[in-house]
Amino acid sequence: xxxxxxxxxxxxxxxxxxxxxxxxxxxxxxxxxxxxxxxxxxxxxxxxxxxxxxxxxxxxxxxxxxxxxxxxxxxxxxxxxxxxxxxxxxxxxxxxxxxxxxxxxxxxxxxxxxxxxxxxxxxxxxxxxxxxxxxxxxxxxxxxxxxxxxxxxxxxxxxxxxxxxxxxxxxxxxxxxxxxxxxxxxxxxxxxxxxxxxxxxxxxxxxxxxxxxxxxxxxxxxxxxxxxxxxxxxxxxxxx
Amino acid sequence: xxxxxxxxxxxxxxxxxxxxxxxxxxxxxxxxxxxxxxxxxxxxxxxxxxxxxxxxxxxxxxxxxxxxxxxxxxxxxxxxxxxxxxxxxxxxxxxxxxxxxxxxxxxxxxxxxxxxxxxxxxxxxxxxxxxxxxxxxxxxxxxxxxxxxxxxxxxxxxxxxxxxxxxxxxxxxxxxxxxxxxxxxxxxxxxxxxxxxxxxxxxxxxxxxxxxxxxxxxxxxxxxxxxxxxxxxxxxxxxx
Numbered sequence: 001x002x003x004x005x006x007x008x009x010x011x012x013x014x015x016x017x018x019x020x021x022x023x024x025x026x027x028x029x030x031x032x033x034x035x036x037x038x039x040x041x042x043x044x045x046x047x048x049x050x051x052x053x054x055x056x057x058x059x060x061x062x063x064x065x066x067x068x069x070x071x072x073x074x075x076x077x078x079x080x081x082x083x084x085x086x087x088x089x090x091x092x093x094x095x096x097x098x099x100x101x102x103x104x105x106x107x108x109x110x111x112x113x114x115x116x117x118x119x120x121x122x123x124x125x126x127x128x129x130x131x132x133x134x135x136x137x138x139x140x141x142x143x144x145x146x147x148x149x150x151x152x153x154x155x156x157x158x159x160x161x162x163x164x165x166x167x168x169x170x171x172x173x174x175x176x177x178x179x180x181x182x183x184x185x186x187x188x189x190x191x192x193x194x195x196x197x198x199x200x201x202x203x204x205x206x207x208x209x210x211x212x213x214x215x216x217x218x219x220x221x222x223x224x225x226x227x228x229x230x231x232x233x234x235x236x237x238x239x240x
Numbered sequence: 241x242x243x244x245x246x247x248x249x250x251x252x253x254x255x256x257x258x259x260x261x262x263x264x265x266x267x268x269x270x271x272x273x274x275x276x277x278x279x280x281x282x283x284x285x286x287x288x289x290x291x292x293x294x295x296x297x298x299x300x301x302x303x304x305x306x307x308x309x310x311x312x313x314x315x316x317x318x319x320x321x322x323x324x325x326x327x328x329x330x331x332x333x334x335x336x337x338x339x340x341x342x343x344x345x346x347x348x349x350x351x352x353x354x355x356x357x358x359x360x361x362x363x364x365x366x367x368x369x370x371x372x373x374x375x376x377x378x379x380x381x382x383x384x385x386x387x388x389x390x391x392x393x394x395x396x397x398x399x400x401x402x403x404x405x406x407x408x409x410x411x412x413x414x415x416x417x418x419x420x421x422x423x424x425x426x427x428x429x430x431x432x433x434x435x436x437x438x439x440x441x442x443x444x445x446x447x448x449x450x451x452x453x454x455x456x457x458x459x460x461x462x463x464x465x466x467x468x469x470x471x472x473x474x475x476x477x478x479x480x
Contacts, residue, residue, distance in 0.1 A: 137366075
């Protein structure tokens with residue numbers, strides 16, 4: 001495995017980040033907000049079920065079964081399907097719309113803002129998330145995420161791991177794939193990015209699904225970088 | 241004319257800015273850089289001719305005569321056509337590429353960063369420029385423009401004043417046109433935005449084309465806001 005001690009010589013010209021789970025704690029943020037609003041609801045179950053609907057919902061767009069639909073809309077469709085099961089079938093339209101915007105209000109992991117701020121001092125940094133532009137913008141504004149540019153797969157009208165998303169980011173910046181580093185807490189996202197020539201960095205987020213469901217964060221030898229968190233990634237890339 | 245003394249009650253949820261001429265001083269920046277690099281060249285003439293090629297170049301895309309081409313490429317095509325006339329026909333590929341990136345290095349007007357920073361404290365702010373994403377991102381990073389999100393017409397694969405650009409920004413943020421304010425130093429840009437239901441603010445930039453060619457900055461009664469500069473716009477919108 002290549003690590004900080006044995007890193008590739010190449011330095012990226014652009015670093016793009018997965019966001020949900022990598023930069024922000026979707027599970028903890030949703031559990032917290034749902035628990036506060038609806039104390040009797042199984043907030044952990046709702047958070048996990050909402051997120052579990054994410055890949056199947058995007059699959060309809062990926063397969064071409066439906067045209068482009070932004071993630072805010074998919075999140076809402078999944079939520080509407082789940083509410084009765086969690087005793088919330090009686091929520092009004094306004095309450096549903098507001099609850100759906102919890103994805104705009106996700107809290108960053110404790111190291112994210114400081115780590116990104118350090119990386120930004122040398123590199124151009126942007127999200128490359130399936131979250132839509134408005135979602136990522138509201139999230140960044142609230143959480144203080146210091147992106148140089150908010151890049152969403154909405155720009156390419158395709159969801160990761162569609163090649164148009166990774167290569168679209170590369171091409172928009174007039175770069176070669178090998179000049180772009182993708183950082184994510186998900187090996188499948190990194191595998192896809194790497195298959196199109198991008199460099200990859202894995203970020204450990206063992207509690208992405210909550211303390212009750214630890215995630216396997218075993219390093220993969222395929223990633224040139226492997227970091228405990230974004231601060232540790234900055235240590236490696238800045239050589240500090 | 242409605243001014244700060246007589247402003248509309250509606251407050252925008254999103255403010256989008258034209259960039260070239262409105263937020264940054266393209267003429268002064270290009271003249272400065274060209275003068276420094278090539279002291280014998282008519283820098284004022286080159287800057288004006290380069291910018292004069294801008295509308296005709298975009299017209300090929302607008303008319304459908306050619307597919308989507310980002311502005312970096314159009315700027316380069318115009319530049320290549322102009323260089324011999326300015327005694328620079330012998331520039332190498334690397335020199336041309338670097339000179340073309342002067343558009344990534346434009347300096348803001350003196351009030352821009354402070355004015356945008358104040359506006360950002362209450363509103364979501366973004367460029368809505370024909371400049372491409374990489375250009376606007378590099379410019380913002382260098383100049384410290386505090387955008388919440390870098391919105392380029394590249395996202396909509398169309399150049400202003402195509403309706404898809406104004407309405408694309410509105411729709412991406414899940415808003416109604418009347419909730420978005422377009423700010424620009426160009427009445428034609430504002431006229432187009434207004435025709436699609438956006439609110440408009442004119443920003444005076446009398447020296448956009450240099451001190452030798454003052455621009456008419458007469459207020460138009462069609463714009464709910466008219467400001468001497470971005471600081472003055474912030475005064476009006478923040479009520480200070």
